[in-house]
Amino acid sequence: MVFPLVAQAQPGFRTNTPNDTLVSPKFLPDGRVQLNLYAPKASDVTVSGDFPGGFPAQKLTKAENGVWSLALGPLTPNVYSYDMVVDGVKTFDPKNPRFKESQNGVSNFFELAGKEVDYLAVKNVPHGKIELVWYPSSSLGTTRRMHVYTPPGYASMKDKLPVLYLLHGGGDNDGSWTTVGRANFILDNLLAEGRMKPMLVVMPAGHVPGTAIAMGAGPDQDPFAKDFIKDIIPYVEQHYNVSNRREGRALAGLSMGGIQTMNIALWNPELFSYVLPLSTGYFPPVLTELETKYATTVLKNPQINKWKLFWIAMGGEKDIAYQNNRNTMALFDKYGIKYQYTEVPGGHSFLAWRQNLYQFAPLLFR
Structure with a gap:
């Protein structure tokens, strides 16, 4: 069966989302670090880590566009690891490719540069x-x-x-x-x-x-x-x-x-x-x-x-x-x-x- 050329060449279309341009972590000029996660259908997102105040977990806030966010700090320059949990499930931050392995999974981390960690x-x-x-x-x-x-x-x-x-x-x-x-x-x-x-x-x-x-x-x-x-x-x-x-x-x-x-x-x-x-x-x-x-x-x-x-x-x-x-x-x-x-x-x-x-x-x- 031969399909029309136009049908074969027709590209797939998808709706753009806030996730396309989302940045996480986002380093703010005042020394804070903002974590962002696009999860429009989620009802609860938390993060824990070795940053100050990282235990117990802190809640992220959901915007109308489905992006959950939390600004940490201001933080002293260092390398910080963190884990996100979405509706009870540990979730990798997909916008941050830096991670560490563990015995049962992976955790994200980020580096806030400064003289303290030279x-x-x-x-x-x-x-x-x-x-x-x-x-x-x-x-x-x-x-x-x-x-x-x-x-x-x-x-x-x-x-x-x-x-x-x-x-x-x-x-x-x-x-x-x-x-x-x-x-x-x-x-x-x-x-x-x-x-x-x-x-x-x-x-x-x-x-x-x-x-x-x-x-x-x-x-x-x-x-x-x-x-x-x-x-x-x-x-x-x-x-x-x-x-x-x-x-x-x-x-x-x-x-x-x-x-x-x-x-x-x-x-x-x-x-x-x-x-x-x-x-x-x-x-x-x-x-x-x-x-x-x-x-x-x-x-x-x-x-x-x-x-x-x-x-x-x-x-x-x-x-x-x-x-x-x-x-x-x-x-x-x-x-x-x-x-x-x-x-x-x-x-x-x-x-x-x-x-x-x-x-x-x-x-x-x-």
């Missing part, structure tokens, strides 16, 4: 590379993913590099440190300023399929710890030009990753020289278990005080792990475990953890 800005400096690496995990019987940062000029470097293993928190994944965490840009800028040693940074996936968030005492309660020791470290040392000595290894992690940092390092202190738990601490029942079962074998192990740096950081009193951390440090004090402690503003969020990385990276491998 340390994480994308600058005209040499940049390292981010590799997505799939490795076989014999301990878990599966193939898993991690992100690896190699510094600028890595391919031509002759000397073996030290390694920072950088762990994410509960709900996030191995991509979080290089999206909303901005780790690669922070490190690029520090290297360009000559303020840190070149290093490889390995960011593995801390969640293990079929296992709840690990917050207990010791590696036996977290299969990731076995994956880390048995598979991740050997893979990295076989496939990259890196040191295999304790002086060349650092381990840092935030929240859940901070518990994992302590569970790995306290039970294997001879493997590391730098240990940096961030925004974390054992819950009271776990502290009791730690002291009851592991006082002699772990807490009194003299290898712990041979670390060059045991650096504990918190996001101030607003950090949800603040009291757990104080309780954990009290236990360390009781057993003579030496550490350094620092606080930064930002609570339990990347507002604090980006600052932590910027502070501790220059302290490593000196």
